[in-house]
Amino acid sequence: MRKVAIVGVSCTKVGEHWETSLRDLFTQAGLKAMDDANTAKIDALYVGNMCADKAQEQGHLGALMADAIGLPGTPAVKVEAACASGGAAIHQGFTAVASGLYDTVMVGGVEKMTDLQTEEVSAALMMAENREYTGFTGITFVGLNALVERLYMETHQVKHEEIATFAVNDHKNAATNPYAQYPFPVSLETVMNSPLVADPLHLLECTGIGDGAAALVLCPAERAREFTDTPIQISASTIATSKLAMYERDDLLTFQATRKAAESAYKLAGIGPWDVDVLEVHDAFTIVGVLSMEALGYSERGKGARLAAEGQTAAGGRIPTNTLGGLKARGHPVGATGVYQVAELTWQLRGGAGKNQVSGAEVGMAQNVGGVDSTAVVHILRRTN
C-alpha cells in the first residue's frame, strides 16, 4: 500500500444556504479544494452524502458532481453511510490512492438539509436505523440518543451538567471559526435552560439543521510536494460497524464500532490516544461526544463527561477537542461532516487554523459516526516536515 497525503482542502460555511443548490454547494467546495491543491486534474471522485435522495429527490451524485466541477467522464460515485458518509468517502478515496489505482482523488461531502421541514429531516435521518423494527415506531434520532443519555446518567450516576459541557466547549471554539453555523459562545446555564427536545436532551445539546460542503484532494505521499508545501499524511483510515439497531446490542453504553475503528487506527499509526494533539469527535448530541471519548480510549466507562467538565477537551487542555466548533457549533451537514472534520484537522496540522490554532499540533484524529455508532470511521493524520 502506498502512503496517502492530503494536499488540498476546503469547505463552505455551514448554514441555511437557501439560495444555493446542492450541486452549487459541492461545486464551491470542490473547486476551492482543487485551487488549494494547485491542480485541475482529478482521477476519481467520491462524494459523501446521506439525504439527497429525500431532500432534493436527487440520486446519482457521482456523475452529477463530477460534471458540476468540470470533470465529466471522471470515475465518480456517491458513498453513503448515514452521518458517517463523509468519513466513509474519505476511506474510499484513501484506499483508491493507497492501492495505486488512482493518483489524485477528490473526496467531497455535501448535504442540503434545509430543503426539508424539521419533521422531514427527522424522518430522513431515521433512515440510518433499522426501519423494520425501530423506525416504524416513530422514534427519532433525538429520541434514541435521549434514551442513551438517560441510561448513562442513571448507570454511572453522572450529572447532566457534566455531559452538557460538551456543547459549551464546542460553541466557545466555533466563535472564532468563520465557517461555523453557530459562531457564538453559550453558557452551561443557557444549554440547561434551553427547551427540552426529548427528555433529558435539551435543544442546545443537539446539532442544528444545516447545509454545507467540504472537499479534500488526496494523492500518493511521494508526490505530495508537487501540489503543496504542507502535505498532511493520512496515517490511518479505518472503518468499523456494529449492530445497526440499538435494541440488538448487549451494551448500549459502549460505542463498539468506534472502539474497533480506533484500535485498528492506533495500531496502523503506531500511536495511542494521548499521542493525539488535536481531536475531532462526532458529538451530534452531547452524550455521543461523551461515549465517543470513552470508546476512543480517553477515559474509562462512565468518566468521559469529566473530560469536558474538567477542561481537558478545551483549547489548551490535555486533548483539545472539536477546536473549530464540532458538530454542535460548526454544524452538522450530515454527509459532509466527516470531510469537515478532516479538513479542519488539516488546517490545524498545517498551522493554518487561525485563532483556533493548537500550537505545535503534529497528530490529529477524527471520529465520524453513522447512526448511534452503527458505523464509525476514524482517521489519524500527521504533519510531515
Added chain:
Amino acid sequence: MKPIQQVGIVGYGAYIPRYRIKAAEIARVWGVAGDRFPIDEKAVVGLDEDTITIAVEAAKYALRRARIDPCELGAVYVGTESKPYAVKPSGTVVAEAIGATPNVLTADYEFACKAGTEAFQTCIALASSGMVKYGMAVGVDTAQGRPGDELEYTAACGGAAFIFGLRSENTLALVEGTYSYVTDTSDFWRRDGEFYPCHAGRFTGDPAYFRQIKCAATGLMKELQLQPGDFDYAVFHQPNAKFPSSVAKDLGFSTEKIKPGLLSPVIGNTYAGSSPMGLAATLDSAKPGQRILMVSYGSGAGSDAFSFVVQNCVAEKRDLAPRVWGMVDRKKYIDYAVYARHRRKIQA
C-alpha cells in the same frame, strides 16, 4: 415612489375583537412543554364577527377621525386573505355599510399579509391624481392556523382602516413616499379550496420576511435620503413577537421606536391588519412633526414601505374614536373549547 400631489392620512381607525386566548392554553391542549411561545395571547372573533364586520368597525372609526361625509369616499379597498365570500367582494359590503355607495370604486386585494398596504398605495395614487377626493384602504383578517400547527399560536383577528386625501388642514399624517419590494418566494401559501395555509418553516424567516422588509425599508430610505435616525417610530409587520424586534434591531431602530406599535405579543398576527394596526397605535401617541416608518410584509412575497410625517391636527383627532391600546385592554379570555367554536373548528 412619490405622489405627484402631496397626499396624507385624514382619518384612521382600528378594531380588535374582544375575545382572547392565551398561547399557554393552546400549548396545554397540544401537550407542548415549556413556557416560551411566539406570543402571549391573541385576539379571537366572536360568533357574529368576520373580516367584514371588523372592517366596518374600523372604517366607522376612520370616518369619525376624518370628519368627512362617507359619500366623499371615491374608493373603498379591502385587503384580506380571509374573505367571508370566495366570490363576492367584501368591499361592497363595507362601502354599503358605511354609506359610501354607489359612486365608489371597490375591490378586494390579496397579497397575504400586505394586502392592506397595497390598498394604501392605490388610494394614495388615486387621491394624488385627483381621480378621487378620498380613498379608504382597509387591512383586515380573521386568519386561521391549522390545529396543532405553530401558526395556531399567532393567527389572529383584527383590522385597521385609513382614509387618504390631498394635503390640507385635515391631514393628520403626510405621505412622504412609498417603496415596494417583491420576489417570487414561496414561504407561506393556501391553495384554492383549502381551509388552512401551509408554510415552509424556517424558510419564512431570513429569505422571506427579513429579506423583503430590509430591502423595502432600505430602498425607501435611500429614495427619500433618510436614515433610521431620522425616524421617531417604526412599524414592521408582526407575525410574532420576535421578528419585528429582530428586524428593527438589524435595521438600526431601537426598541423604543417600535414599542407603541408592537401589538403582536398581546393580540397576535392579524395578517393584513398587522402593520396598519401598528401604524394606528403609533398615531395614537405620536406628536406633530414626528416621522414614522411602516413596512408591511406579505408572503409570496413582498413588502411595502411608507414614510409618514405626523401633522398638527393629530392631537384633536385621535380621541374622536377608540385608541388601539384601549381596545387591547378590553378583553375577555376564552378557553380552547370556546375558541374552537368561535373559529368554526367545531359546529353544532
